[in-house]
Amino acid sequence: MSKNISELSGRKGLERNLFEQLGIAAEETGTPTIEALESLREEFLVGKSTVYGTASFYDFLRPENQGKKGLCLQWKCMPICRNTGQTCQKYPRISTHTKSEKCVV
Amino acid sequence: MKIQLSIIMEKNYSGNDIDLIADIKKSQAPSKEKYHVESYGTPILTMDYGDIHGYYQILKTALNTSREVLLAELKDSGVRGRGGAGFSMAFKLDSCRQAQGDTKFIVCNADEGDPGAYSDRYILEQRPHALLMGMIIAGYIAGAQHGVVYIRGEYPEAVDIIQQAVNDLETFGYTGENIFGSGFNYRFKVIKAQGAYICGEETALLSSIEGQRPEVRVRPPYPTQQGLFNKPTVVNNVETLANLPYIMSQSGKKFASIGTEKSTGTKLVSLDGHFNRPGIYEVDMGTPLSVVVNELGKGFRSKVKAMHIGGPLGGLVPIDKIPTLSVDFDSFAKEGFLLGHASIVCLTEDFPIIEYLRHLFKFTAHESCGKCFPCRLGSTRGAEMLDKAINEGYQIDSELFNDLINTMEIGSLCALGGGLPLPVKNALHYFDAELKQYFSA
Numbered sequence: 001m002s003k004n005i006s007e008l009s010g011r012k013g014l015e016r017n018l019f020e021q022l023g024i025a026a027e028e029t030g031t032p033t034i035e036a037l038e039s040l041r042e043e044f045l046v047g048k049s050t051v052y053g054t055a056s057f058y059d060f061l062r063p064e065n066q067g068k069k070g071l072c073l074q075w076k077c078m079p080i081c082r083n084t085g086q087t088c089q090k091y092p093r094i095s096t097h098t099k100s101e102k103c104v105v
Numbered sequence: 106m107k108i109q110l111s112i113i114m115e116k117n118y119s120g121n122d123i124d125l126i127a128d129i130k131k132s133q134a135p136s137k138e139k140y141h142v143e144s145y146g147t148p149i150l151t152m153d154y155g156d157i158h159g160y161y162q163i164l165k166t167a168l169n170t171s172r173e174v175l176l177a178e179l180k181d182s183g184v185r186g187r188g189g190a191g192f193s194m195a196f197k198l199d200s201c202r203q204a205q206g207d208t209k210f211i212v213c214n215a216d217e218g219d220p221g222a223y224s225d226r227y228i229l230e231q232r233p234h235a236l237l238m239g240m241i242i243a244g245y246i247a248g249a250q251h252g253v254v255y256i257r258g259e260y261p262e263a264v265d266i267i268q269q270a271v272n273d274l275e276t277f278g279y280t281g282e283n284i285f286g287s288g289f290n291y292r293f294k295v296i297k298a299q300g301a302y303i304c305g306e307e308t309a310l311l312s313s314i315e316g317q318r319p320e321v322r323v324r325p326p327y328p329t330q331q332g333l334f335n336k337p338t339v340v341n342n343v344e345t346l347a348n349l350p351y352i353m354s355q356s357g358k359k360f361a362s363i364g365t366e367k368s369t370g371t372k373l374v375s376l377d378g379h380f381n382r383p384g385i386y387e388v389d390m391g392t393p394l395s396v397v398v399n400e401l402g403k404g405f406r407s408k409v410k411a412m413h414i415g416g417p418l419g420g421l422v423p424i425d426k427i428p429t430l431s432v433d434f435d436s437f438a439k440e441g442f443l444l445g446h447a448s449i450v451c452l453t454e455d456f457p458i459i460e461y462l463r464h465l466f467k468f469t470a471h472e473s474c475g476k477c478f479p480c481r482l483g484s485t486r487g488a489e490m491l492d493k494a495i496n497e498g499y500q501i502d503s504e505l506f507n508d509l510i511n512t513m514e515i516g517s518l519c520a521l522g523g524g525l526p527l528p529v530k531n532a533l534h535y536f537d538a539e540l541k542q543y544f545s546a
Protein backbone atom coordinates (compact mmCIF):
# COMPACT_ATOMS: atom_id res chain seq x y z
CA MET A 1 0.00 0.00 0.00
CA SER A 2 1.35 3.41 -0.87
CA LYS A 3 2.50 5.74 1.84
CA ASN A 4 -0.34 8.13 1.05
CA ILE A 5 -3.06 5.55 1.48
CA SER A 6 -1.35 4.28 4.59
CA GLU A 7 -1.52 7.76 6.02
CA LEU A 8 -5.15 8.10 5.06
CA SER A 9 -6.15 4.83 6.61
CA GLY A 10 -4.41 5.83 9.78
CA ARG A 11 -6.18 9.16 9.76
CA LYS A 12 -8.15 8.34 12.86
CA GLY A 13 -5.17 6.83 14.59
CA LEU A 14 -5.41 4.95 17.81
CA GLU A 15 -8.41 6.49 19.51
CA ARG A 16 -10.96 5.18 17.09
CA ASN A 17 -8.94 2.49 15.43
CA LEU A 18 -9.95 0.71 12.23
CA PHE A 19 -8.51 -2.66 13.26
CA GLU A 20 -10.21 -2.51 16.62
CA GLN A 21 -13.50 -1.56 14.95
CA LEU A 22 -13.23 -4.59 12.66
CA GLY A 23 -12.90 -6.77 15.75
CA ILE A 24 -15.87 -5.10 17.41
CA ALA A 25 -17.93 -5.51 14.24
CA ALA A 26 -17.21 -9.24 14.38
CA GLU A 27 -18.12 -9.69 18.03
CA GLU A 28 -21.76 -10.58 17.48
CA THR A 29 -21.45 -13.22 14.80
CA GLY A 30 -17.73 -13.90 14.47
CA THR A 31 -17.38 -12.04 11.19
CA PRO A 32 -18.20 -8.44 10.22
CA THR A 33 -21.31 -8.08 8.06
CA ILE A 34 -21.02 -6.55 4.59
CA GLU A 35 -22.94 -3.51 5.89
CA ALA A 36 -20.47 -3.06 8.75
CA LEU A 37 -17.52 -3.28 6.35
CA GLU A 38 -19.16 -0.72 4.07
CA SER A 39 -19.73 1.72 6.87
CA LEU A 40 -16.15 1.32 8.18
CA ARG A 41 -14.87 1.86 4.65
CA GLU A 42 -16.75 5.11 4.46
CA GLU A 43 -15.83 6.28 7.92
CA PHE A 44 -12.12 5.56 7.51
CA LEU A 45 -11.96 6.68 3.88
CA VAL A 46 -10.37 3.49 2.64
CA GLY A 47 -11.07 1.34 -0.38
CA LYS A 48 -13.31 -1.71 -0.38
CA SER A 49 -10.36 -3.96 -1.02
CA THR A 50 -8.64 -2.70 2.13
CA VAL A 51 -11.44 -3.53 4.53
CA TYR A 52 -12.48 -6.74 2.77
CA GLY A 53 -8.88 -7.83 2.31
CA THR A 54 -8.13 -7.13 5.94
CA ALA A 55 -11.17 -8.84 7.37
CA SER A 56 -10.66 -11.95 5.27
CA PHE A 57 -7.00 -12.25 6.31
CA TYR A 58 -7.56 -13.08 9.96
CA ASP A 59 -8.59 -16.44 11.36
CA PHE A 60 -11.01 -14.76 13.74
CA LEU A 61 -12.65 -12.45 11.24
CA ARG A 62 -13.00 -14.41 8.04
CA PRO A 63 -16.55 -15.50 7.18
CA GLU A 64 -15.82 -19.24 7.08
CA ASN A 65 -14.77 -19.15 10.74
CA GLN A 66 -17.98 -17.47 11.80
CA GLY A 67 -19.04 -18.39 15.32
CA LYS A 68 -15.72 -19.94 16.28
CA LYS A 69 -13.31 -18.83 18.95
CA GLY A 70 -9.60 -19.48 19.25
CA LEU A 71 -8.16 -20.53 22.56
CA CYS A 72 -4.57 -20.99 23.51
CA LEU A 73 -3.77 -24.50 24.72
CA GLN A 74 -0.79 -23.34 26.75
CA TRP A 75 1.57 -26.20 27.57
CA LYS A 76 -0.66 -28.66 25.77
CA CYS A 77 -0.19 -26.69 22.59
CA MET A 78 2.07 -28.66 20.32
CA PRO A 79 2.15 -29.63 16.68
CA ILE A 80 1.78 -33.26 17.59
CA CYS A 81 -1.21 -34.26 19.63
CA ARG A 82 -0.28 -35.76 22.94
CA ASN A 83 -3.14 -38.22 22.72
CA THR A 84 -2.77 -39.63 19.24
CA GLY A 85 0.76 -38.72 18.23
CA GLN A 86 -0.62 -37.23 14.98
CA THR A 87 -0.19 -33.71 13.66
CA CYS A 88 -3.33 -31.68 13.83
CA GLN A 89 -4.75 -31.93 10.31
CA LYS A 90 -7.56 -29.50 10.72
CA TYR A 91 -5.79 -26.47 12.11
CA PRO A 92 -2.31 -25.89 10.75
CA ARG A 93 -2.08 -23.12 13.29
CA ILE A 94 -2.21 -25.65 16.05
CA SER A 95 -2.69 -23.30 18.89
CA THR A 96 -6.00 -22.21 17.48
CA HIS A 97 -8.76 -24.57 18.39
CA THR A 98 -12.32 -23.53 18.23
CA LYS A 99 -15.10 -23.23 20.67
CA SER A 100 -17.94 -24.61 18.64
CA GLU A 101 -15.98 -27.38 17.00
CA LYS A 102 -14.22 -30.12 18.87
CA CYS A 103 -10.57 -30.72 18.37
CA VAL A 104 -10.48 -33.37 15.68
CA VAL A 105 -7.51 -35.32 17.00
CA MET B 106 16.91 -16.99 45.54
CA LYS B 107 14.68 -19.75 44.25
CA ILE B 108 11.08 -19.12 43.29
CA GLN B 109 8.64 -21.95 42.78
CA LEU B 110 5.00 -21.47 41.98
CA SER B 111 2.10 -23.31 40.49
CA ILE B 112 -0.02 -21.00 38.43
CA ILE B 113 -3.67 -22.01 38.44
CA MET B 114 -5.63 -20.61 35.59
CA GLU B 115 -9.13 -19.98 36.78
CA LYS B 116 -10.67 -18.64 33.65
CA ASN B 117 -8.43 -20.21 31.08
CA TYR B 118 -9.53 -23.47 29.58
CA SER B 119 -7.52 -25.76 27.43
CA GLY B 120 -7.09 -29.26 26.08
CA ASN B 121 -10.00 -31.55 26.90
CA ASP B 122 -11.94 -28.71 28.54
CA ILE B 123 -13.42 -28.28 25.07
CA ASP B 124 -15.57 -31.35 25.83
CA LEU B 125 -16.97 -29.67 28.93
CA ILE B 126 -17.77 -26.33 27.36
CA ALA B 127 -21.53 -26.58 28.06
CA ASP B 128 -20.93 -27.42 31.75
CA ILE B 129 -18.31 -24.73 32.10
CA LYS B 130 -20.70 -22.15 30.71
CA LYS B 131 -23.49 -23.29 33.01
CA SER B 132 -21.58 -23.70 36.24
CA GLN B 133 -18.85 -21.12 35.73
CA ALA B 134 -16.67 -23.75 37.38
CA PRO B 135 -13.05 -22.65 37.58
CA SER B 136 -10.64 -24.66 35.51
CA LYS B 137 -8.10 -26.74 37.36
CA GLU B 138 -5.38 -26.21 34.82
CA LYS B 139 -1.98 -25.74 36.36
CA TYR B 140 1.48 -25.06 35.11
CA HIS B 141 4.69 -24.80 37.00
CA VAL B 142 6.77 -21.63 37.30
CA GLU B 143 10.27 -21.70 38.65
CA SER B 144 13.33 -19.51 38.70
CA TYR B 145 16.72 -21.15 38.45
CA GLY B 146 19.26 -18.42 39.05
CA THR B 147 18.28 -14.77 39.34
CA PRO B 148 14.54 -14.11 39.52
CA ILE B 149 13.98 -10.96 37.47
CA LEU B 150 10.74 -11.67 35.67
CA THR B 151 9.33 -14.26 38.05
CA MET B 152 9.93 -12.11 41.12
CA ASP B 153 6.80 -10.89 42.88
CA TYR B 154 6.88 -7.09 42.77
CA GLY B 155 4.70 -6.66 45.84
CA ASP B 156 2.76 -3.47 46.49
CA ILE B 157 2.12 -1.62 43.24
CA HIS B 158 2.69 1.84 44.76
CA GLY B 159 6.05 0.78 46.11
CA TYR B 160 6.92 -0.82 42.78
CA TYR B 161 6.10 2.33 40.80
CA GLN B 162 8.66 4.30 42.79
CA ILE B 163 11.08 2.87 40.21
CA LEU B 164 9.19 4.84 37.56
CA LYS B 165 9.17 7.96 39.69
CA THR B 166 12.95 7.81 40.05
CA ALA B 167 13.40 7.07 36.35
CA LEU B 168 11.25 10.02 35.27
CA ASN B 169 13.35 12.28 37.45
CA THR B 170 16.53 11.10 35.77
CA SER B 171 17.71 12.36 32.40
CA ARG B 172 16.99 10.30 29.30
CA GLU B 173 20.69 10.13 28.52
CA VAL B 174 21.48 8.55 31.88
CA LEU B 175 18.73 5.96 31.46
CA LEU B 176 19.90 5.17 27.95
CA ALA B 177 23.45 4.71 29.20
CA GLU B 178 22.10 2.33 31.85
CA LEU B 179 20.30 0.38 29.16
CA LYS B 180 23.45 0.20 27.05
CA ASP B 181 25.38 -1.07 30.06
CA SER B 182 22.80 -3.79 30.58
CA GLY B 183 23.40 -5.18 27.09
CA VAL B 184 19.77 -6.34 27.00
CA ARG B 185 18.85 -7.92 23.68
CA GLY B 186 15.38 -8.50 22.26
CA ARG B 187 13.64 -11.64 23.52
CA GLY B 188 11.20 -11.87 20.59
CA GLY B 189 13.54 -13.92 18.45
CA ALA B 190 16.14 -11.81 16.68
CA GLY B 191 18.14 -10.79 19.77
CA PHE B 192 18.60 -7.20 18.60
CA SER B 193 19.98 -4.56 21.01
CA MET B 194 17.15 -2.77 22.77
CA ALA B 195 19.25 0.31 23.53
CA PHE B 196 20.08 0.71 19.85
CA LYS B 197 16.40 0.75 18.86
CA LEU B 198 15.38 3.21 21.56
CA ASP B 199 18.28 5.48 20.68
CA SER B 200 17.43 5.36 17.00
CA CYS B 201 13.79 6.29 17.75
CA ARG B 202 14.92 9.02 20.13
CA GLN B 203 17.02 10.58 17.39
CA ALA B 204 14.29 10.34 14.73
CA GLN B 205 12.47 13.57 13.82
CA GLY B 206 8.88 14.00 14.92
CA ASP B 207 6.64 14.84 17.84
CA THR B 208 4.51 11.73 17.70
CA LYS B 209 6.32 8.48 18.46
CA PHE B 210 5.16 5.06 19.60
CA ILE B 211 6.30 2.18 21.75
CA VAL B 212 4.58 -0.97 20.53
CA CYS B 213 4.64 -4.06 22.68
CA ASN B 214 4.57 -7.21 20.59
CA ALA B 215 2.39 -9.53 22.66
CA ASP B 216 1.23 -11.58 19.69
CA GLU B 217 3.14 -14.65 20.92
CA GLY B 218 2.20 -16.99 18.13
CA ASP B 219 4.93 -19.64 18.29
CA PRO B 220 3.20 -22.93 19.08
CA GLY B 221 4.47 -24.05 22.47
CA ALA B 222 5.41 -20.56 23.68
CA TYR B 223 3.49 -19.07 26.60
CA SER B 224 6.11 -17.09 28.52
CA ASP B 225 4.76 -13.73 27.30
CA ARG B 226 1.37 -14.86 28.44
CA TYR B 227 2.82 -15.54 31.88
CA ILE B 228 4.12 -11.95 32.07
CA LEU B 229 0.92 -10.44 30.70
CA GLU B 230 -1.26 -12.29 33.18
CA GLN B 231 1.00 -12.57 36.23
CA ARG B 232 3.42 -9.61 35.96
CA PRO B 233 1.45 -6.98 33.99
CA HIS B 234 3.07 -4.03 35.76
CA ALA B 235 6.61 -5.10 34.92
CA LEU B 236 5.59 -4.83 31.27
CA LEU B 237 3.59 -1.60 31.55
CA MET B 238 6.26 0.17 33.56
CA GLY B 239 8.86 -1.05 31.09
CA MET B 240 6.82 0.51 28.28
CA ILE B 241 6.53 3.86 30.05
CA ILE B 242 10.28 3.95 30.72
CA ALA B 243 10.99 2.97 27.10
CA GLY B 244 8.64 5.77 26.01
CA TYR B 245 10.42 8.28 28.19
CA ILE B 246 13.83 7.31 26.79
CA ALA B 247 12.66 7.36 23.15
CA GLY B 248 10.48 10.45 23.53
CA ALA B 249 7.33 8.45 22.75
CA GLN B 250 4.06 9.40 24.39
CA HIS B 251 1.97 6.49 23.19
CA GLY B 252 2.21 2.84 24.13
CA VAL B 253 0.32 0.16 22.22
CA VAL B 254 0.00 -3.35 23.62
CA TYR B 255 -0.95 -5.71 20.79
CA ILE B 256 -2.13 -8.92 22.44
CA ARG B 257 -2.79 -12.25 20.82
CA GLY B 258 -6.54 -12.88 20.43
CA GLU B 259 -6.20 -16.38 21.83
CA TYR B 260 -5.29 -14.80 25.19
CA PRO B 261 -8.62 -13.20 26.17
CA GLU B 262 -7.71 -13.30 29.84
CA ALA B 263 -4.44 -11.44 29.19
CA VAL B 264 -6.33 -8.72 27.29
CA ASP B 265 -8.64 -8.17 30.29
CA ILE B 266 -5.79 -8.19 32.81
CA ILE B 267 -3.69 -5.69 30.90
CA GLN B 268 -6.68 -3.40 30.30
CA GLN B 269 -7.50 -3.51 34.02
CA ALA B 270 -3.87 -2.78 34.91
CA VAL B 271 -3.92 0.22 32.54
CA ASN B 272 -7.15 1.45 34.14
CA ASP B 273 -5.52 1.14 37.58
CA LEU B 274 -2.52 3.16 36.42
CA GLU B 275 -4.84 5.89 35.15
CA THR B 276 -6.63 5.96 38.50
CA PHE B 277 -3.35 6.26 40.39
CA GLY B 278 -1.99 8.89 38.02
CA TYR B 279 0.93 6.69 37.00
CA THR B 280 -0.02 7.14 33.38
CA GLY B 281 -1.65 10.05 31.55
CA GLU B 282 -0.58 13.67 31.86
CA ASN B 283 2.46 14.88 33.76
CA ILE B 284 3.32 11.58 35.43
CA PHE B 285 4.84 12.09 38.91
CA GLY B 286 5.07 15.80 38.10
CA SER B 287 7.80 15.05 35.58
CA GLY B 288 6.11 16.80 32.67
CA PHE B 289 6.10 13.49 30.78
CA ASN B 290 2.80 12.27 29.30
CA TYR B 291 2.12 8.70 28.31
CA ARG B 292 -1.06 6.92 27.20
CA PHE B 293 -1.76 3.26 26.57
CA LYS B 294 -3.89 1.57 23.99
CA VAL B 295 -4.65 -2.15 24.30
CA ILE B 296 -5.41 -3.93 21.05
CA LYS B 297 -6.71 -7.46 20.73
CA ALA B 298 -5.32 -9.32 17.73
CA GLN B 299 -7.53 -11.41 15.46
CA GLY B 300 -5.56 -14.57 14.77
CA ALA B 301 -2.69 -14.38 12.29
CA TYR B 302 0.80 -15.68 13.08
CA ILE B 303 2.44 -13.19 10.72
CA CYS B 304 1.19 -10.28 12.87
CA GLY B 305 4.03 -11.19 15.25
CA GLU B 306 6.45 -9.95 12.59
CA GLU B 307 6.99 -6.35 13.59
CA THR B 308 6.10 -4.57 10.35
CA ALA B 309 3.07 -6.78 9.69
CA LEU B 310 2.01 -5.96 13.24
CA LEU B 311 2.19 -2.25 12.48
CA SER B 312 0.08 -2.67 9.35
CA SER B 313 -2.36 -4.70 11.40
CA ILE B 314 -2.78 -1.93 13.98
CA GLU B 315 -3.38 0.50 11.13
CA GLY B 316 -6.25 -1.68 9.92
CA GLN B 317 -4.48 -2.68 6.73
CA ARG B 318 -3.91 -6.20 5.50
CA PRO B 319 -1.00 -7.33 7.68
CA GLU B 320 1.59 -7.68 4.96
CA VAL B 321 5.25 -7.40 5.83
CA ARG B 322 6.86 -4.07 4.91
CA VAL B 323 10.11 -3.63 3.03
CA ARG B 324 12.93 -2.21 5.16
CA PRO B 325 14.41 0.42 5.13
CA PRO B 326 12.74 2.54 6.33
CA TYR B 327 12.94 0.79 9.69
CA PRO B 328 10.12 1.19 12.20
CA THR B 329 12.25 3.47 14.36
CA GLN B 330 12.28 5.88 11.39
CA GLN B 331 8.81 5.25 9.91
CA GLY B 332 6.70 2.85 11.87
CA LEU B 333 3.13 3.05 13.09
CA PHE B 334 1.20 5.60 10.99
CA ASN B 335 4.61 6.36 9.49
CA LYS B 336 5.85 7.78 12.80
CA PRO B 337 9.02 6.68 14.61
CA THR B 338 8.18 3.50 16.49
CA VAL B 339 9.96 0.98 18.66
CA VAL B 340 8.57 -2.55 18.58
CA ASN B 341 9.70 -4.74 21.43
CA ASN B 342 8.71 -8.09 22.79
CA VAL B 343 6.87 -8.40 26.14
CA GLU B 344 9.80 -10.06 27.90
CA THR B 345 12.30 -7.50 26.63
CA LEU B 346 10.23 -4.60 27.98
CA ALA B 347 9.48 -6.33 31.28
CA ASN B 348 13.22 -6.30 32.07
CA LEU B 349 13.37 -2.49 32.20
CA PRO B 350 12.14 -1.94 35.79
CA TYR B 351 14.86 -4.30 37.03
CA ILE B 352 17.56 -2.63 34.95
CA MET B 353 16.53 0.85 36.11
CA SER B 354 16.27 -0.09 39.76
CA GLN B 355 19.29 -2.39 40.02
CA SER B 356 21.55 -0.84 37.33
CA GLY B 357 22.55 -1.96 33.88
CA LYS B 358 25.83 -3.36 35.15
CA LYS B 359 24.08 -5.64 37.60
CA PHE B 360 21.86 -6.95 34.79
CA ALA B 361 24.94 -7.44 32.61
CA SER B 362 26.60 -9.45 35.38
CA ILE B 363 23.88 -12.09 34.95
CA GLY B 364 24.18 -14.47 32.03
CA THR B 365 26.98 -14.49 29.49
CA GLU B 366 29.02 -11.67 27.99
CA LYS B 367 26.87 -11.33 24.86
CA SER B 368 23.58 -12.68 26.21
CA THR B 369 22.93 -10.83 29.42
CA GLY B 370 20.13 -11.29 31.94
CA THR B 371 17.72 -14.17 32.18
CA LYS B 372 15.42 -15.97 29.75
CA LEU B 373 12.02 -17.48 30.24
CA VAL B 374 11.76 -20.94 28.73
CA SER B 375 8.40 -22.62 27.99
CA LEU B 376 8.31 -26.43 28.23
CA ASP B 377 5.52 -28.39 26.58
CA GLY B 378 3.43 -31.34 27.77
CA HIS B 379 5.99 -33.97 26.77
CA PHE B 380 8.05 -32.98 29.80
CA ASN B 381 7.30 -34.49 33.15
CA ARG B 382 6.96 -30.98 34.54
CA PRO B 383 5.75 -28.60 31.84
CA GLY B 384 5.94 -24.95 32.75
CA ILE B 385 7.70 -21.61 32.57
CA TYR B 386 11.28 -21.52 33.85
CA GLU B 387 13.39 -18.42 34.28
CA VAL B 388 17.06 -19.25 33.85
CA ASP B 389 20.18 -17.13 33.70
CA MET B 390 21.40 -16.88 30.12
CA GLY B 391 24.13 -19.46 29.67
CA THR B 392 22.39 -22.13 31.77
CA PRO B 393 23.10 -25.56 30.25
CA LEU B 394 20.16 -26.90 28.28
CA SER B 395 20.59 -30.20 30.11
CA VAL B 396 19.65 -28.44 33.35
CA VAL B 397 16.45 -27.15 31.77
CA VAL B 398 15.54 -30.56 30.37
CA ASN B 399 16.53 -32.78 33.27
CA GLU B 400 16.42 -30.71 36.43
CA LEU B 401 13.63 -28.26 35.67
CA GLY B 402 11.46 -30.21 33.23
CA LYS B 403 12.29 -33.47 35.08
CA GLY B 404 12.95 -35.26 31.81
CA PHE B 405 10.52 -36.51 29.20
CA ARG B 406 7.29 -38.44 29.74
CA SER B 407 7.96 -40.58 26.70
CA LYS B 408 10.92 -41.22 24.40
CA VAL B 409 11.78 -38.03 22.55
CA LYS B 410 14.14 -37.81 19.58
CA ALA B 411 14.24 -34.07 18.92
CA MET B 412 13.13 -30.76 20.35
CA HIS B 413 11.94 -27.88 18.25
CA ILE B 414 13.30 -24.86 20.07
CA GLY B 415 12.41 -21.24 19.35
CA GLY B 416 9.15 -21.69 17.48
CA PRO B 417 8.44 -23.05 14.01
CA LEU B 418 11.31 -21.01 12.58
CA GLY B 419 13.76 -22.16 15.24
CA GLY B 420 16.14 -25.07 15.01
CA LEU B 421 15.32 -28.77 15.29
CA VAL B 422 17.65 -30.00 18.01
CA PRO B 423 18.33 -33.74 18.17
CA ILE B 424 18.46 -35.11 21.71
CA ASP B 425 22.17 -35.95 21.57
CA LYS B 426 22.93 -32.25 21.05
CA ILE B 427 21.53 -31.31 24.46
CA PRO B 428 24.90 -31.50 26.28
CA THR B 429 26.50 -29.08 23.80
CA LEU B 430 23.96 -26.29 24.18
CA SER B 431 23.28 -23.60 26.74
CA VAL B 432 20.36 -21.17 26.85
CA ASP B 433 21.87 -18.13 25.13
CA PHE B 434 21.86 -16.65 21.65
CA ASP B 435 25.46 -17.49 20.78
CA SER B 436 25.54 -21.09 21.90
CA PHE B 437 22.52 -21.85 19.71
CA ALA B 438 23.87 -19.88 16.74
CA LYS B 439 27.27 -21.58 16.99
CA GLU B 440 25.68 -25.02 16.78
CA GLY B 441 23.47 -24.03 13.84
CA PHE B 442 20.22 -23.56 15.78
CA LEU B 443 18.26 -20.54 17.03
CA LEU B 444 17.26 -19.72 20.59
CA GLY B 445 14.36 -17.59 19.35
CA HIS B 446 11.72 -17.10 22.01
CA ALA B 447 12.93 -20.29 23.77
CA SER B 448 9.81 -22.40 23.56
CA ILE B 449 10.49 -26.13 23.53
CA VAL B 450 8.23 -28.50 21.63
CA CYS B 451 9.16 -32.20 21.66
CA LEU B 452 9.04 -34.76 18.89
CA THR B 453 8.56 -38.27 20.14
CA GLU B 454 10.65 -41.23 18.96
CA ASP B 455 7.78 -42.75 16.97
CA PHE B 456 6.76 -39.56 15.20
CA PRO B 457 7.96 -39.48 11.56
CA ILE B 458 10.18 -36.48 10.83
CA ILE B 459 8.85 -36.38 7.28
CA GLU B 460 5.40 -35.63 8.64
CA TYR B 461 6.79 -32.96 10.85
CA LEU B 462 8.43 -31.30 7.86
CA ARG B 463 5.16 -31.41 5.96
CA HIS B 464 3.49 -29.81 8.93
CA LEU B 465 6.04 -26.99 9.00
CA PHE B 466 5.53 -26.24 5.31
CA LYS B 467 1.75 -26.33 5.75
CA PHE B 468 1.97 -24.03 8.73
CA THR B 469 4.05 -21.56 6.72
CA ALA B 470 1.69 -21.78 3.75
CA HIS B 471 -1.28 -21.07 6.02
CA GLU B 472 0.40 -18.17 7.78
CA SER B 473 2.27 -16.61 4.83
CA CYS B 474 1.22 -13.01 4.20
CA GLY B 475 1.69 -13.61 0.49
CA LYS B 476 3.82 -10.56 -0.18
CA CYS B 477 6.87 -12.32 -1.59
CA PHE B 478 6.85 -15.31 -3.93
CA PRO B 479 9.61 -17.48 -2.40
CA CYS B 480 7.49 -17.93 0.70
CA ARG B 481 4.03 -17.70 -0.86
CA LEU B 482 4.76 -20.32 -3.51
CA GLY B 483 7.65 -22.17 -1.90
CA SER B 484 5.77 -23.11 1.24
CA THR B 485 2.91 -24.61 -0.77
CA ARG B 486 5.17 -26.42 -3.27
CA GLY B 487 7.21 -27.85 -0.41
CA ALA B 488 4.08 -29.09 1.36
CA GLU B 489 2.88 -30.69 -1.89
CA MET B 490 6.17 -32.48 -2.47
CA LEU B 491 6.23 -33.85 1.07
CA ASP B 492 2.60 -34.83 0.85
CA LYS B 493 3.24 -36.82 -2.33
CA ALA B 494 6.28 -38.47 -0.77
CA ILE B 495 4.24 -39.55 2.26
CA ASN B 496 1.12 -40.67 0.41
CA GLU B 497 2.23 -41.76 -3.05
CA GLY B 498 5.75 -43.07 -2.67
CA TYR B 499 7.09 -40.12 -4.69
CA GLN B 500 10.84 -39.64 -4.51
CA ILE B 501 11.66 -35.98 -3.94
CA ASP B 502 14.47 -34.72 -6.15
CA SER B 503 17.08 -33.63 -3.58
CA GLU B 504 18.48 -30.94 -5.83
CA LEU B 505 15.06 -29.47 -6.46
CA PHE B 506 14.22 -29.56 -2.77
CA ASN B 507 17.52 -27.89 -1.85
CA ASP B 508 16.90 -25.24 -4.49
CA LEU B 509 13.50 -24.62 -3.01
CA ILE B 510 14.71 -24.15 0.56
CA ASN B 511 17.71 -22.09 -0.51
CA THR B 512 15.45 -19.79 -2.55
CA MET B 513 13.16 -19.40 0.43
CA GLU B 514 16.07 -18.71 2.75
CA ILE B 515 17.77 -16.14 0.53
CA GLY B 516 14.81 -14.60 -1.27
CA SER B 517 12.09 -14.24 1.35
CA LEU B 518 11.27 -10.80 2.59
CA CYS B 519 10.87 -11.79 6.23
CA ALA B 520 11.87 -14.53 8.60
CA LEU B 521 8.73 -16.60 8.04
CA GLY B 522 9.76 -17.82 4.60
CA GLY B 523 13.41 -17.12 5.37
CA GLY B 524 13.37 -19.01 8.66
CA LEU B 525 11.56 -22.20 7.67
CA PRO B 526 14.65 -23.66 5.96
CA LEU B 527 16.54 -23.79 9.27
CA PRO B 528 14.57 -26.62 10.92
CA VAL B 529 14.25 -28.31 7.53
CA LYS B 530 18.02 -28.28 7.05
CA ASN B 531 18.53 -29.46 10.63
CA ALA B 532 16.18 -32.35 9.93
CA LEU B 533 17.93 -33.28 6.68
CA HIS B 534 21.27 -33.19 8.47
CA TYR B 535 20.48 -34.98 11.71
CA PHE B 536 17.75 -37.34 10.56
CA ASP B 537 19.22 -38.32 7.21
CA ALA B 538 18.85 -42.04 7.96
CA GLU B 539 15.13 -41.65 8.52
CA LEU B 540 14.53 -39.26 5.63
CA LYS B 541 16.69 -40.64 2.83
CA GLN B 542 14.04 -43.12 1.66
CA TYR B 543 11.91 -40.13 0.57
CA PHE B 544 14.61 -38.42 -1.48
CA SER B 545 16.39 -39.36 -4.68
CA ALA B 546 20.16 -39.04 -4.46
Ligand SMILES: Cc1cc2nc3c(=O)[nH]c(=O)nc-3n(C[C@H](O)[C@H](O)[C@H](O)COP(=O)(O)O)c2cc1C
Pocket residue numbers: 185186187188189190191192214215216217218219302303304305306307308340341342343345346519520521
Ligand atom coordinates in the same frame (compact mmCIF):
# COMPACT_ATOMS: atom_id res chain seq x y z
C1 LIG C 1 6.82 -14.76 11.35
C2 LIG C 1 7.32 -14.02 12.54
C3 LIG C 1 6.61 -14.06 13.73
C4 LIG C 1 7.07 -13.36 14.83
N1 LIG C 1 6.34 -13.43 15.99
C5 LIG C 1 6.74 -12.72 17.06
C6 LIG C 1 5.96 -12.72 18.25
O1 LIG C 1 4.94 -13.39 18.35
N2 LIG C 1 6.41 -11.99 19.30
C7 LIG C 1 7.55 -11.21 19.23
O2 LIG C 1 7.89 -10.53 20.18
N3 LIG C 1 8.30 -11.20 18.11
C8 LIG C 1 7.92 -11.92 17.03
N4 LIG C 1 8.66 -11.86 15.89
C9 LIG C 1 9.86 -11.00 15.88
C10 LIG C 1 9.48 -9.56 15.58
O3 LIG C 1 9.48 -9.35 14.19
C11 LIG C 1 10.46 -8.55 16.21
O4 LIG C 1 11.76 -8.94 15.88
C12 LIG C 1 10.35 -8.46 17.70
O5 LIG C 1 9.03 -8.21 18.12
C13 LIG C 1 11.22 -7.33 18.20
O6 LIG C 1 11.21 -7.27 19.59
P1 LIG C 1 12.51 -7.58 20.45
O7 LIG C 1 13.61 -6.76 19.85
O8 LIG C 1 12.16 -7.17 21.81
O9 LIG C 1 12.78 -9.05 20.32
C14 LIG C 1 8.24 -12.58 14.76
C15 LIG C 1 8.96 -12.54 13.56
C16 LIG C 1 8.50 -13.25 12.46
C17 LIG C 1 9.28 -13.18 11.21
Ligand code: SF4
Pocket residue numbers: 303321472473474475476477478480481517518519520521522523
Ligand atom coordinates in the same frame (compact mmCIF):
# COMPACT_ATOMS: atom_id res chain seq x y z
S1 SF4 D 1 8.39 -14.44 3.78
FE1 SF4 D 1 6.23 -15.00 3.71
S2 SF4 D 1 5.31 -13.93 5.43
FE2 SF4 D 1 7.31 -12.96 5.03
S3 SF4 D 1 6.91 -11.29 3.57
FE3 SF4 D 1 7.35 -13.08 2.32
S4 SF4 D 1 5.28 -13.96 1.92
FE4 SF4 D 1 5.07 -12.58 3.65
